[in-house]
Amino acid sequence: MVKLQLVAAALALCQTGLAASAKSKGTPKQRAKALLKKMTWEEKIAQMGGIRRLLTSGPVVDEANFESRYQYQHGNLGFGPMFNWALDALPLINEVREKQINDSRLNIPFITITDSVNGLFISGGTVFPSNLGMSSTFNLPLFEEVTAAIRDEQLSLGVTWVLSPPLDIGWEPRYGRIGELYGEDAYLVGEFGHKYVETMQETDKDGNVKVACTIKHFVYGESRGGVNAASQYSGINHLFNDQLRPYIRAIEASPLALMVSYATVDLVPMSMNEYMIQDILRGKLGFDGVVMSDAGSIANMYTQSKVATSYEDAALQALEAGLQMELSPGTPATFPLLISSVDNKKVAKLIDEAALNLLTLKIATGIFDNALPDETKANKTLRAASHLKLARTAARESIVLLKNDGILPKTPTKVALLGPFGKLLNFGSYAAINASSSKWGDSLHTSLKSALGEENVEFVAGVDLLDTTDNSGISDAVAAAKDAGFAVLVLGSLSVAMEDPLFKKRTDGEFFAHADLGFPGLQQQLLDAVLDAGVPTVLILTGGQPFVLNNSTLRSNAILHSLLGGEYTNHALVEVITGAVNPSGKLTVSMPQLSSAVPSFYDYLPSDDSPGGDSRLGFHSAWQWPVLQHYSPMPFGFGLSYTTFDISTPTATYKNGKVSVSVTVQNTGDVAGKEVVQVYHRPNTTVGIEFPVRRLVRFEKVDLKAGESKEVTFSIPYKDLGYYVNANFKVKGGLYNFWAGSSSRAEDLKAVNVTVTL
Amino acid sequence: MVKLQLVAAALALCQTGLAASAKSKGTPKQRAKALLKKMTWEEKIAQMGGIRRLLTSGPVVDEANFESRYQYQHGNLGFGPMFNWALDALPLINEVREKQINDSRLNIPFITITDSVNGLFISGGTVFPSNLGMSSTFNLPLFEEVTAAIRDEQLSLGVTWVLSPPLDIGWEPRYGRIGELYGEDAYLVGEFGHKYVETMQETDKDGNVKVACTIKHFVYGESRGGVNAASQYSGINHLFNDQLRPYIRAIEASPLALMVSYATVDLVPMSMNEYMIQDILRGKLGFDGVVMSDAGSIANMYTQSKVATSYEDAALQALEAGLQMELSPGTPATFPLLISSVDNKKVAKLIDEAALNLLTLKIATGIFDNALPDETKANKTLRAASHLKLARTAARESIVLLKNDGILPKTPTKVALLGPFGKLLNFGSYAAINASSSKWGDSLHTSLKSALGEENVEFVAGVDLLDTTDNSGISDAVAAAKDAGFAVLVLGSLSVAMEDPLFKKRTDGEFFAHADLGFPGLQQQLLDAVLDAGVPTVLILTGGQPFVLNNSTLRSNAILHSLLGGEYTNHALVEVITGAVNPSGKLTVSMPQLSSAVPSFYDYLPSDDSPGGDSRLGFHSAWQWPVLQHYSPMPFGFGLSYTTFDISTPTATYKNGKVSVSVTVQNTGDVAGKEVVQVYHRPNTTVGIEFPVRRLVRFEKVDLKAGESKEVTFSIPYKDLGYYVNANFKVKGGLYNFWAGSSSRAEDLKAVNVTVTL
The missing domain is CATH 2.60.40.10 (Immunoglobulins)
Structure with a gap:
């Protein structure tokens, strides 16, 4: 006890010289075992939860939230609102962490845990492309560099545990989280996932894992109708040959944690799915890291799936199925209710295993031995020139050229920039940006103006993002297009954070699903009007999803998909339009021919395309009304270039x-x-x-x-x-x-x- | 040997007095065992196949087909073209059957096997509603009577084995065979399937099964994208709680046979799916009847799914998985290739089991003991007045009233009948009708004219069934509507047999799938134009599928779904329109709000409707673009009446x-x-x-x-x-x-x- 307190004090005060002594203390597991012996029942349970939203806007510490949760949830800390600025938040987080190290009974530090899709889950870092954008580069060495940059930015804030990478295959194009995934192909997803874990979990000079990874969402991405938490029915062969292949590959890099999904798989919600967790994940896949819930997913068992009779029942079922940590940002935590099961030997054993696994992970990342992050160093690391350069390269390489009749590249003297996205930032629902504030980056409007001169760019939104009643702006848009003689339309689906002022205009991202993969609102009407007017038109798609391109849309002279390319998206688009950059991205998710001509993934089975009756019809088609081939004309791997x-x-x-x-x-x-x-x-x-x-x-x-x-x-x-x-x-x-x-x-x-x- | 020949001779010559002696011969299984001992290797294999298409048009016996198949495929016989007339075909079939009984070495009769959806699979019988129509009556006692009538018509032709009932749940509305199913609900499908088996397999006074049933297609109806043979991924819980429930229920009535589906289930085509056949069907479900292929499904393993290296390899894999009989109408049969495996003891044992099962089924139906069917009796049975009355009642009860603003019932003085279906018969792809010939029944045009007077019904097709280029007829249709002041539009999807002259206009039925659940061709444009003209309009839907009713369509003053109601459909529609019949049908398949807002079945899981984000959006929806509830406004069980x-x-x-x-x-x-x-x-x-x-x-x-x-x-x-x-x-x-x-x-x-x- 005395010895541990001394260590904790040293941690808080010293900057160096601890690593050697840390190593001499044994392996993380040995150290965790020793520590576990000293822990009370309550302390063990407290490691299984944390305070996901430490801060509120300002930033200030949300004391009420902290106090209400602390007693039985003090294993980890998360930041809170994404519009707070990282360097403003860091001293507050450090203070809370330091207090925990110094003043708690066993001096067990919090671990800082966060989402990490485009980069930081708080403002002030480099905003890289979202995962679908990164996979569209098909450039693994570049992805490795980007991942290392994100890792270093996270680490500079003391984040040593991220809730990435997602390993779900994007087989359901209507699903709103496609933009967070690496695409539809199990091999590609596995390669990106493996590279991510390898890079994030690189060990430092002391042998500590830099940032622990969480592979997720075990398993997901094929929900019925694309609806967020909808059920899916996976047989064992489908699981292993499709859904689990990326997991099997990523587990080769020993990720320290795994998150179960919101999905109900074969009628059993994943947070209680003992078969999937114990038999498949632990047994067949040999995963030995921490298994955690998705945010609120244990509570969902009671409130949503109705498979538990109370929060406590949900907690017990989840624990017994194999869950060891609970994420509960906005929802009540259920694991603290396990407190009353102190006399249940089975529960006690499972909690010991969970606490051991969690402590091992925490020790492995060096937080018991390393100093708290330094603000000056963080300031140098965040948005380092090398990171910005990488983000720019990644944005350039992620853009996919879908059509070009020869109009591109072109440096127009005048351009009409049309569509509501012309002035917005659309980088993904986990991108720490405010979509409509220039403080977070340059819109295409800004980028075009700096390239072509302010006076040569006429912006007309034309229509709202979502509204389907007001088409009064279309005539102005058409007039501007005719006047300029060259139109750039940016159409798509908004994917921004839940805190974003434009949240109610969002149609893509977590919690969202599309029964229609066309453009929301009256965007199609705007496009049709401009094309009807015969103005040479470059169509830019934005959003983390495939879109249905109908025959009218395909009249566009050129079509680019910018996916969710991060903060350099709009710079890169201008470079691509003008030819400074030759596009090289390839789709990692097939573009369906109709919203209902799905699934559209390229690696279907031969029999999936065997409707029969061909000999009498005289032609072959998977669907007979309308007549459509199974195979999308713009499938996985497709993308054009300015050269051949x-x-x-x-x-x-x-x-x-x-x-x-x-x-x-x-x-x-x-x-x-x-x-x-x-x-x-x-x-x-x-x-x-x-x-x-x-x-x-x-x-x-x-x-x-x-x-x-x-x-x-x-x-x-x-x-x-x-x-x-x-x-x-x-x-x-x-x-x-x-x-x-x-x-x-x-x-x-x-x-x-x-x-x-x- | 001598004794058996005597029996066979007696069979062919005597009309009575055999039943008592048949009973004394032992149970069907005992008799089959005794017979099996006398059979050669080739004779056993020959029982595992047959001649699916004995006749060709005329009818005449297709001698070339018969000769090419007979040696190794002489277990069963099927009719061939549906446009042949039953009473013309019967003497030909009897002749072939008699020859087999008299002249073959062991005098083992052919069994006559046929599809049986709307009734006979050859013309000249009563055409009842298709299965979706029957289930929409929600009237099991009526269904029992209809099934008994079909049974008696089949039996009058000597058919003692039918390829019905289907037990697949219609969870995939894009699938083209929904019209052949009993709807989307596992309980309802089970009740109809059970009643069907019980009724068809009723035993006669001698204890013989009247007509053996084949439950099918084990398992099916949820293919990806609705494409005919596409894969599906069923976990064990989904299988047992959804897909297998109707099978479990129907097996309580001891169906003598089961057909596997074309589907690849969890990556394994059903014709080689040992797990599904042996572990689940034989083991868990206790099914002990004959397991057969779907038509050509064993060959498909080689040609389509590419899971076999040759036809022979396909046959071996299918046999080993548990298939005991092969249907091979147009495709080469593969089981005859087993001939070369004579020295393979495992194969020999499986073939013994198959032949035993098949002979048991055949003996159980009395064909070893009963006389061949009598033409005079058949003539009295087919289209008996009681059967026609039942078909009429069933058509009346199957029609579903989906909307009525008060316009119905109405006996108009004049009516404009619009849409290409006004002069067609649309009863399903297994209905023995020629859609465009009055010889097979009355169109709505005919029925309306006889009710209202020829001069009061103006028919204008307006548009083609399928063509999307020619809208020149729409103005005439609108003019007729205005002139009459009352429009009846019949719109839908054609579901006719493969032999039908209109086959190339077909958009529904086996081998077909809909990526769009709207109306094919320019039918919607026709409807919109009539509604735009403000003419009071009754919309009648026709086809064995759900349709998407968009906002324009919903302007119709009344909407009726006639499904595939059989030969009295159009009489019944007139009765419903005029109020002689009060509609009482209920949907057994939910009508999706968009073709891509699927699945739409009513018994989804609570979590299927949990998108999250509601609190921030201020409303709940499963899909956010467009905003749609999970729950269809016209779901399973829904249907209106003229009373309350x-x-x-x-x-x-x-x-x-x-x-x-x-x-x-x-x-x-x-x-x-x-x-x-x-x-x-x-x-x-x-x-x-x-x-x-x-x-x-x-x-x-x-x-x-x-x-x-x-x-x-x-x-x-x-x-x-x-x-x-x-x-x-x-x-x-x-x-x-x-x-x-x-x-x-x-x-x-x-x-x-x-x-x-x-």
């Missing part, structure tokens, strides 16, 4: 347990550009399950000057051709089809076969 | 293991009518799974004169409140919520609670 590339027919060999696939990729156009070479595969033999038409197995982004060519070789260990039957991993020898090319579209791929002998 | 009913708040007691729910239902209007009293329930306690918001548990159709009231009491054994957790049946004591009322809508229900003590 030729990717050769691949060669393939199998040797020493590896398939080697090689192509020569040449820039056959006039300007430099980047192409994403994509390799897909399919076993051409029977494997006991139906295998998708093709599945991504490798990708690489290649930078080529005009005329330049490079050979790209992909080495694919045979294990990467594997699949699961009844949760058992299998790889089968035999003939395999491989394809290489520039997208998942059949017409963009060239084939080669290779025989794998095991 | 009051259903009292229910009372409920629990005694002797049964919940008793009572209501008084009163006709509070001016005309006689029928109301469907519906009882829903939900456990108000935790049961280990998330339970739907409510679930149908009982229904009864009550016929009431104006002013009359009746008390209706439902007795519900506690077992009917059960559910499944991990495939184990459970019932829990505690508080239960019950609701009674006129639809599944909250506003149409009144609640009562009761405590169940076990």
Whole structure:
């Protein structure tokens, strides 16, 4: 007891010299075990919760919230409102943390935990693209640098635990959180997720994990109708071959925590799903980190899913299923109600395990040994020049060119900027920005004006984001377009934080779902009017979602999807329009042909496209009214460039347990550009399950000057051709089809076969 | 051998006196076992297939088809083209059957097997409503009579095995076969399926099953995107609580056969899905009848799903998974390829089991003992007056009144009949009708003319069924409407047989799926124009599917859904319009608000409707763009009447293991009518799974004169409140919520609670 207090005091006062002694104290688990022995029942339970919203606007500490929660929830701390400024918040957080270290009975520090999508979950950091934007770069080395920058910004504020990365596959395009995900492909999601964990959890010189990760939301992303918490029905083969593949990959990087989803999976809400947590996650996947709830998800068992008779019943069921920590920002916490189960041996054992796991995580991140963050250092780290440069590069590479009739690139003398998004920032519901305040960044209006001169940019919103009654502004928009002779329309779906003044205009992001993937409000009417007027038009899509592009929309001379590109989105868009930057992003979520022509993911099963009756109809279609192919014309992996590339027919060999696939990729156009070479595969033999038409197995982004060519070789260990039957991993020898090319579209791929002998 | 030949000769020649001796031969299984011992390897395999299309147009026997298949496929016979006339076909079929009995080595008769949806699968029988129409009557006693009539018509042709009933729940409204199903509710589907099996398989005076049933398609109806053979992902809890409930119920009536579906369930095509067939169907559900393929589904494993390396490999995998019979109408049969596996003991054993099961079924239906069907008797049975009367009653009771502003009932002096369906018959893709020939029945045009006088009905098609380019006929339609002052528009989706001359205009039925649940072609434009003209309008929907009714459509003064009501559809529609019949049908599939606002079934989970964010938005919606509630305003159980009913708040007691729910239902209007009293329930306690918001548990159709009231009491054994957790049946004591009322809508229900003590 005395010894621990001394350590705590040292932590608060000293800046150096602790690491060596920390190491000598044993492994985090050993230290956690020793500490656990000293803890009371109440202290253990208190580690299983925290104060998610320490601050309120100002920032000031929300004392009432703190006091009401502290007794049984003092394992972790979170910031609170995203419009507070990080450097204003830091001294307040440090003060609370220091007090805890010095004055609490066992001097167990809080761990600071936060969301981390575009970067910080509080203002004042660099705002990077959201995850869908990052995956659209198809640039893993760049993603690694971005993740390291986010990590360093978080760490500079003392954040050593983030609620990222999400590993859910975006198979349901109507779902509002697609923008937070890395797209629809299980392999790509796994690669980004793995890289994220590896980078965030890099160890420092003392062997401490820099920032602990939380893989999530186990499992999610396929809710019925796209509705936020709706149910999904996953059989074991679908789970392992689709939904769990990113988890299996990311777990190779040993993430320290996992968050269960809001979803009810096969009729059992995940917060009570013992089968999924114990049998699958712990048993089959071997995950040994902390398992936590999603925010309020245990309370939801009682209030929403009605699978618990009380908050306490919910807490007990969740604990028994395997939950070890509860996030409860706005909702009442339920784990403190476990206090009354002190005589229940099973509960006591589970709480010991939970507290041990949590303490181990906390010790592993060095917070028992390291000093509190330094404000001066934080000031240097946040928005460091190198971070801003990365954010700019990421924004440039995330933009996807969907159509171009030759109008782009173009530096117009005059431009009419149309649509309500022209003056807004739309970076995602977890981006710490205020969408309508210039304090948080430059709108496209601002960016265009600085590029073309203020007098050459005429902005007309034309319509509201959401209102469907007032089209009176459209005529002004059309007039401005005609006057300028060149229109840039920004249309899409607003995805901003819950605190945002524009929240009620939001149509995308967490809690939202789209029964219509067209443009909200009267935006389509605005676009149609401008196109009807025959003005050359560049359409820019904004939002973390696929959109349905109808025949009218496709009349646009060029179409760009800017996704949720972070604070440099609008600079990068101007660079792309003018040709300073050649677009190189690729869709990571397929664009459906109709809102109801879903699912639209590219890696469907052969039988998903077998309607029958073709011979009598004389044509093939998945849907007969209207007649639509299964395959979206703008699927996963699709994106254009200002130059052209030729990717050769691949060669393939199998040797020493590896398939080697090689192509020569040449820039056959006039300007430099980047192409994403994509390799897909399919076993051409029977494997006991139906295998998708093709599945991504490798990708690489290649930078080529005009005329330049490079050979790209992909080495694919045979294990990467594997699949699961009844949760058992299998790889089968035999003939395999491989394809290489520039997208998942059949017409963009060239084939080669290779025989794998095991 | 000699003895069997004698029996066969007797069969062919004698009309009576065989039954008693048949009984003395032992049970069907004992007789099958004895027969099996005499059979060669080839003869056993031959029982596992048949000749699905014996006849071709004329009718004449398709000798080439017969010869090419006979050697290894002579277990069963099917008719062939639906436009042949039954009484023309019967002598041909009898001849082939007689030859088989007399001349084949063991004199094992063919069994005649056929589809049976609206009735016969060949012309000349009574055309009843399709299954969705029948379920919309909510009238089980009527359904029993209809089923008995179909049975007797089938039996009069010597059909003793039908490929019905379907037990799939219509949870995917985009799916093209909804019209063949009994709707979206597992309980209702189970009750109709059970009644069907019980009625079809009634035993005759000799103890023979009249007509063997095939429950199907194990499992189906939830394919992704509604595409015919698309995959679905069923976890064990979803399977048992939703998809399998109708199977469990129907199996209580001991159906002799089951057909697997085309679907790939959890990545494994059903024709090779050993887990679903052996573990679930045989093991958990205890089904011991014949398991057969769907038409061509084994071949599909090779050609479509690519899970087999050859037809022979497909056959082997299917056999090993548990398939015992193959339907292969247009496709090559694969089971004959098993011939080469004669030395494989496992295969031999499975083939013995299959042949035994098939022979048992055949013997059980009396075809080894009974005479071939008599043409004179068939002539009396087909289209018997009692059958036609039933078809008329069923059509009347299946029509659902969705909206009525008071315009109906009305006997107009003049009427403009508009829309291409005005002159067509639209009864379903398994209805033995030619949609555009008056030989097969009366169109609405014909029916209206006979009711109102030829000169008072002006028909204008206005638009084509499908074409989206030619709207030139709309002005004529509007003019006719204005002239008549009263418009009846029939709009919908064509569902006719593959042989139909209008097949290429079809948009509904097997092999079809709708990415858009609006009206195909320019039908909506026609409707809008008529409504814009302000003419009083009755809209009639036709097709075996839900339709999206947009705001423009809802301007119609009255809306009726005629589903696929069989040959009396158009007579009944005239009776409903004029008030001779008071409509009493109720939807058995919910009508979505948008094609992409799906799923729309009423018994969703509480969490399916929990988007979150309500408190900040100030309203609740499942979808935020556009803002839509989860709950369809025209859901399952909904349907109006020309009178009004009051259903009292229910009372409920629990005694002797049964919940008793009572209501008084009163006709509070001016005309006689029928109301469907519906009882829903939900456990108000935790049961280990998330339970739907409510679930149908009982229904009864009550016929009431104006002013009359009746008390209706439902007795519900506690077992009917059960559910499944991990495939184990459970019932829990505690508080239960019950609701009674006129639809599944909250506003149409009144609640009562009761405590169940076990």
